Amino acid sequence: MDDLPHEAGKMRELTDFQLVQSEGGSTSTLAFSGPMTVSSLGLADARLRAISDSFSEIDLTGVTRMDTVGAWTVWRLSRDHDARIIGCSDEAQKLVDAISKADSNDHSVRAMRLPLFQRVPEHVGDVMLGLGRGMLQVVGFLGQIILSSASLLRHPSRFRGKALVHQMELVGVNSLAIIGLMSFLVGIVIAQQGAVQLRQFGAEIYTVNLVGRLTLRELGVLMTAIMVAGRSGSAFAAQLGTMKLTEEVDAMRTIGVAPMEALVIPRIAATMIMMPLLGFYSAFLGIIGGAFLSSLTLGIPFFTFLTRIQEVVPLHDVWVGLTKAPVFGLIVALAGCYQGMQVKNNAEEVGARTTAAVVMAIFTVIVLDAFFAVFFTNIGWG
Structure with missing residues (x-):
C-alpha cells in the first residue's frame, strides 16, 4: 500500500507546455516540460493540434525524457510552424535529426526498378532455376524413399502394418462414396453426349463401345487419380506439413524413428495399392451410369448394355487402366508427401504447399496419361 502514492505520482508525470511571449511581443516560444514519450x-x-497562434521557437530545455514519438511531435511542430528548436539535449537532437531525415514529405523513396527488357529475362531465369532445383529435390526425395524401402526389406519387422492399413482406409474406403458418385455421373454424361453425336450417323448402338472403352481405359483411372490428388494428396501435404511445423518430425528423429519409414512409405504404399482397386471401381460405376442412361433414353436394356460391354471392350483395355493406376498412385502420394516435408517457416506455408501438392500431382498425372496413351498405342494396345 505504501507504493501507491509513488505509482500515482508516476502516472501523473505527463507532458506539459506553454506558449511564452517575448518582452516586445514580437515573437513567441513554445516551451515543453516533463517527459515527451508515447x-x-x-x-x-x-x-497541441488545437494551437492556432504562431511561434518561432520550440524550447526543449525542460524536457526530461524523449522517445521517437516525442521527437516526431517536435519535428512536426517545427515543420508546420517553421519554428527553430532550442534547448535540445544530445540524445534528443539525434532523434529529431533521424526523424527529419526520414520525413517522407521532403523526398519520396522508391525502390530501384530494372527496365522491362531486363526484368522479363531475369524473372524467366529465376523460374527456370527454381524448377531445376525443385526437380533435383524431388529426385533426392525419391532416392530417400528407395533407400528407406530397401532398409525395410532388410528389416521387415520395422514395417508399420497398422499404419498401412489405416492409410488404406483413409485413401480407399473413405473415398468410395465421392468417387462412385462422380464416376456414375461421368458415365451418364459420356453416354448422353456420345449418343447425341452418334445419332447423326444412326450408330447409337456404338455408345456401348464409347462408354466401355473410355471408362475402362482412360477416364476411370484418370478421374480417380484427380479425385485422390484433391482429397488424399492434399491431406498428406497438410498432415506432414503440420507435423514439420510443430517439430514432431524432428522429435521422431530424436527418439530414433525414421520419418520416411513411419510417415511417408505407408502413405505411398497405401495409395499405390488402393489406386487399381479404386480405378476399377470407378470404371465399373461409369459403365453402370452409361447403362442407366441408355436404358432410359436409347432403348438399350440395362443388362443388354452390360453384356455388350464384355463383347466390345478388349481385355487389354482393362490391363491398360490397371497398369496406369499404381503409377498414378505413386505420383499423387509422392507429390503430397514431398510438399508436406518441405514446410519450414509458418502456418501459411502449409496452405501453399498443400495447393502445390494438388497442382503438381494433377499436372504430372495428366502428362503421364498422355505418355501412356502414345506408348500403349505403339505396342499395339491402342
Missing part, C-alpha cells in the same frame, strides 16, 4: 503525450497532443 505514454505521456496523449493529452498534450490534442491540445
Whole structure:
C-alpha cells in the first residue's frame, strides 16, 4: 500500500507546455516540460493540434525524457510552424535529426526498378532455376524413399502394418462414396453426349463401345487419380506439413524413428495399392451410369448394355487402366508427401504447399496419361 502514492505520482508525470511571449511581443516560444514519450503525450497532443497562434521557437530545455514519438511531435511542430528548436539535449537532437531525415514529405523513396527488357529475362531465369532445383529435390526425395524401402526389406519387422492399413482406409474406403458418385455421373454424361453425336450417323448402338472403352481405359483411372490428388494428396501435404511445423518430425528423429519409414512409405504404399482397386471401381460405376442412361433414353436394356460391354471392350483395355493406376498412385502420394516435408517457416506455408501438392500431382498425372496413351498405342494396345 505504501507504493501507491509513488505509482500515482508516476502516472501523473505527463507532458506539459506553454506558449511564452517575448518582452516586445514580437515573437513567441513554445516551451515543453516533463517527459515527451508515447505514454505521456496523449493529452498534450490534442491540445497541441488545437494551437492556432504562431511561434518561432520550440524550447526543449525542460524536457526530461524523449522517445521517437516525442521527437516526431517536435519535428512536426517545427515543420508546420517553421519554428527553430532550442534547448535540445544530445540524445534528443539525434532523434529529431533521424526523424527529419526520414520525413517522407521532403523526398519520396522508391525502390530501384530494372527496365522491362531486363526484368522479363531475369524473372524467366529465376523460374527456370527454381524448377531445376525443385526437380533435383524431388529426385533426392525419391532416392530417400528407395533407400528407406530397401532398409525395410532388410528389416521387415520395422514395417508399420497398422499404419498401412489405416492409410488404406483413409485413401480407399473413405473415398468410395465421392468417387462412385462422380464416376456414375461421368458415365451418364459420356453416354448422353456420345449418343447425341452418334445419332447423326444412326450408330447409337456404338455408345456401348464409347462408354466401355473410355471408362475402362482412360477416364476411370484418370478421374480417380484427380479425385485422390484433391482429397488424399492434399491431406498428406497438410498432415506432414503440420507435423514439420510443430517439430514432431524432428522429435521422431530424436527418439530414433525414421520419418520416411513411419510417415511417408505407408502413405505411398497405401495409395499405390488402393489406386487399381479404386480405378476399377470407378470404371465399373461409369459403365453402370452409361447403362442407366441408355436404358432410359436409347432403348438399350440395362443388362443388354452390360453384356455388350464384355463383347466390345478388349481385355487389354482393362490391363491398360490397371497398369496406369499404381503409377498414378505413386505420383499423387509422392507429390503430397514431398510438399508436406518441405514446410519450414509458418502456418501459411502449409496452405501453399498443400495447393502445390494438388497442382503438381494433377499436372504430372495428366502428362503421364498422355505418355501412356502414345506408348500403349505403339505396342499395339491402342
